[in-house]
Each structure stands twice: as C-alpha cells, then as structure tokens.
Amino acid sequence: MTSKSPQRPAPFIKGLIPTLNHRGFMSESLDLFSRQFVSEAANLSAEVLDMGCAYGVATIAALQEGACVHACDMDAGHVNILVREIPPNLRGRLSTSVGALPDTEFPDERFGAILCARVLHFLRGQEIRTSLEKMYRWLRPGGKLYLVADTPYTGFWQAIVPEYERKKELGEEWPGFIDDIGALLESGSVPHGMLSYLNPLDADILARECHRVGLAVEEAGFFGRDGSDETRARHHAGVIAVKPGHGSPASAGS
Ligand SMILES: C[S@@+](CC[C@H](N)C(=O)[O-])C[C@H]1O[C@@H](n2cnc3c(N)ncnc32)[C@H](O)[C@@H]1O
Numbered sequence: 001m002t003s004k005s006p007q008r009p010a011p012f013i014k015g016l017i018p019t020l021n022h023r024g025f026m027s028e029s030l031d032l033f034s035r036q037f038v039s040e041a042a043n044l045s046a047e048v049l050d051m052g053c054a055y056g057v058a059t060i061a062a063l064q065e066g067a068c069v070h071a072c073d074m075d076a077g078h079v080n081i082l083v084r085e086i087p088p089n090l091r092g093r094l095s096t097s098v099g100a101l102p103d104t105e106f107p108d109e110r111f112g113a114i115l116c117a118r119v120l121h122f123l124r125g126q127e128i129r130t131s132l133e134k135m136y137r138w139l140r141p142g143g144k145l146y147l148v149a150d151t152p153y154t155g156f157w158q159a160i161v162p163e164y165e166r167k168k169e170l171g172e173e174w175p176g177f178i179d180d181i182g183a184l185l186e187s188g189s190v191p192h193g194m195l196s197y198l199n200p201l202d203a204d205i206l207a208r209e210c211h212r213v214g215l216a217v218e219e220a221g222f223f224g225r226d227g228s229d230e231t232r233a234r235h236h237a238g239v240i241a242v243k244p245g246h247g248s249p250a251s252a253g254s
Contacts, residue, residue, distance in 0.1 A: 006080035008055055019054055020077040022194040023122055024150070026054035032223050033238035034058045037115040037146040041067035046112025046140060051101065052119030056082035063090040070111070074100035102130035106138045114139060117148040118236070120206075121199050125174045128199070128209060136213045141245025145215060147238060149201040151222065152176040154235035156184045157200050164200070176200035206239040215241035 016025035041048040042065035053071035152164040167175035182190040207220040224233025
C-alpha cells in the first residue's frame with residue numbers, strides 16, 4: 001500500500017505518530033529492544049536494516065550514532081518523509097527502499113543487524129515464518145535480529161486475553177490471532193484501509209519462531225508501552241537472536 005501525500009501526521013497522543021497506512025503508530029521514543037539495536041548498530045561497520053521503519057525513529061537514532069542504515073517500509077509515504085526530514089550530515093549513510101514482508105528481497109548476508117519493530121503482528125503465521133527465514137538469510141553470520149511485537153495485552157485486543165491464554169494453554173501456534181478486529185473496536189467495524197485481522201504475539205512465540213529458522217535466542221521478554229521493563233507490563237514483546245556462524249559483523253566490511 002502506498003500513500004501519496006507524504007506529510008508526517010501530528011501525534012495522536014503524545015509520542016505516538018499515526019502511520020499513513022493504518023498500521024498502528026510510530027513511537028517517537030525507542031523501546032528497550034530498539035535501543036539495543038541502535039547501540040549494536042553503532043559498533044558495526046556492516047550496514048544494518050530497519051524493517052518497517054515508518055518515519056525512522058530507530059533509523060535516525062542509529063545514523064546519529066554513526067551506523068550505516070538501510071530503512072525499508074511498505075509505505076512509500078513513510079520512506080519519503082524520512083528521506084526529506086533526515087539531516088544532511090546523516091544522508092550519506094542512509095539508503096532506503098519500499099517493500100513489504102514477506103515478499104521483499106535483499107541479498108543474502110547483506111546486513112550486520114536487523115531491527116523489525118512492531119511489524120510482525122500485522123502478518124499471518126505463515127507470513128511471519130517466511131519473513132524470519134528471509135531475515136535469517138539477510139543477516140551475516142554473527143549478526144543479530146531484534147524483534148518487537150505488540151501483544152494481546154495492549155489496546156482493544158486486551159478483550160481477547162482470556163481466550164488467548166486458554167488457546168496458549170492448549171498449545172495453539174498463534175493463540176493471539178484475531179480474525180475480525182472490527183468486533184473489538186468501539187466503531188464495531190474496521191476503518192477503511194485498516195487490516196481486518198491482527199496477530200498479537202508474545203515473547204515465547206517470537207523466541208520459538210527464531211529457533212525454528214536457526215537463530216540462537218539471547219534475550220526474550222515483555223515490556224511496557226513506555227519502554228519500561230516493569231515486570232507486569234506486557235504491552236510489547238521482544239527478542240534478540242543471533243545467527244550462528246563464524247566472523248564478527250563488527251569487523252566485517254559493508
Ligand atoms: C506500528 S508501526 C512501527 C514503526 C516503528 N518500527 C516503531 O517501532 O515505532 C509499523 C510500521 O511497519 C510498516 N509495516 C507494516 N507491515 C509491514 C510489512 N508487511 N512489511 C513492511 N513494513 C510493514 C508500516 O507501514 C509501519 O510503518
């Protein structure tokens with residue numbers, strides 16, 4: 001989906017900028033796992049990927065720390081805004097593309113690290129699997145994948161928590177999957193342009209799917225909306241997973 005008029009919308013509430021394509025909001029501050037991606041990216045000579053970059057909250061932070069970043073989003077309007085807003089002194093280390101998971105392609109082993117923050121819950125199970133298989137290939141050996149997803153414990157989706165927990169207990173693969181989100185919205189129907197389904201995920205699912213493609217999970221957990229790791233806050237789930245193999249992406253040329 002492509003939005004034609006590239007204007008960054010005003011915040012919906014403080015710190016949350018609506019996307020142009022009704023795929024949630026970009027947070028103006030970095031969450032716990034995205035912050036770790038930025039720190040890692042700063043130490044790599046290899047290029048890193050920000051997949052689902054929106055207006056570039058993580059891309060800009062990583063560029064400011066000295067990283068070389070490829071920013072990709074399914075919406076050309078988001079990418080156009082990012083390119084227009086980027087300070088001239090950072091432009092030389094930024095490249096961009098418009099592409100959607102799971103179809104988009106990059107060369108194998110192009111990236112030293114990949115961030116995919118708050119994107120995967122817009123995909124169905126098989127699409128998540130294909131996307132992770134691809135991201136595994138795009139990573140250099142020793143490179144890390146940083147995933148963040150919305151969970152059933154946030155937004156209107158909280159209504160499904162009892163059902164999600166029951167399905168999880170029964171061992172369903174995608175226990176948070178919501179077939180018709182309209183039924184959970186105040187309006188009772190899905191606004192034009194919004195997906196009719198959503199696949200809220202949790203830390204166990206993210207870790208399981210990383211294992212499935214051959215990544216070694218280093219860290220997995222829930223965290224709060226404001227990025228806090230307060231133990232009861234479970235609005236988001238994150239994983240950091242590494243691609244096994246020789247070579248340090250920090251020392252590899254880009
Ligand atoms: C909720 S925003 C998150 C933005 C940012 N990564 C963050 O953490 O704040 C989701 C972003 O992912 C993009 N997106 C959603 N589904 C995508 C897909 N299948 N492939 C690529 N980008 C996607 C949307 O266009 C939007 O910019």
